Amino acid sequence: MKRRKFLLHSLGATMLFMPGKSALAKFRSDKVPFKVSAGRGRFNESFLYKGKHPNDIKISGKDTDGKLAMFEYIGYDKVGPSLHVHFDQDEVFYVVEGKYRFVVGKQTILMDVGDTIFLPRNVPHTWIQLTDIGKLVYFVQPAGKAEEFFRTMNNLKQQPSKEEIDRIHEECGMKVVGPPLKL
Template identity: 25%
Template sequence: MDVWCDALGSWLETTIGELSVSASTTKPTTSSASYGGDGEWLQTRPGEKCCIRVPAVDTGGAYSVVEIVSTPGDSTPMHIHSNEDEYFIILEGTALIALGDKTFDAAAGATIFLPRNIPHAWGNASNSSLRFLGICTPGGVEDALRVIARGGVSDLVAFSAKFGVEIVGPLLIQPEGHSPQ
């Protein structure tokens, strides 16, 4: 786990820019697990749950890290972030990614950069679960996930706009029997 955390910290520093990332060199004397953030799994839509691993408040707003688990057929609509860049690290499964006018698969081990102001979406077109880390820089948009999970959103388009996210197209993966609108 320490090697993975060190590697992620190094990747964040070189990919995202100079961040204040510190890691403890003290090793625990007993088995333990550390889950950043509140560690609570949030159900954000029927096919998606997420856990805020590193909230922006813990990084001075520099970045946030969210773990997402997606069931087969789940996807986001095409959307644009105006405030943050996103980085995905695919941990398990395969993500279907739409970025601008390109669509591609990203299998476990892949890292994807989704720059702000470029339309994008992701989905799980496979028959197995998809698990990945979503890293946003700067952080803050993860606060929307808490509100969505509490059921406090009646108008997703208007709500998203409050966080600098514009929905610009249909779901990447359409439920069976539905066509894009």
């Protein structure tokens, strides 16, 4: 009988300290879950990096109120971006497939499947794929204009001039500060 009484009193005390509906309301969101299927981009958009390599939005800044964007890159060549800097965004890359060499500031870091790298804002960086096929999942925080950058570059009808590339980077909070890596 004492045990039953103890359990009832414990339950009652717990109920007194549980947050009410108003306290729980602050944790609610008007956001809804969604799925982005393999080989697809968010909003059914697909971007091709350098006209060949899928670089799809998986989570848009629109989904996170600008706090984060997530991309999936699939590389079919041993290429990578020019040495560049993001003024307002950090990046996190996770290697799903292949091997990569990242240069971040003065450090060179070799990356293999399962490795993760953090690239802080305002630090010049680049990477190159070292294998014939590779896949990266990467996050940009905050989302900034990363999506706009890839959308603009993807929709160009011809190879942009250096001046156009510099202008697009500047409009999206970045700057090219050197050439891409070579093997």
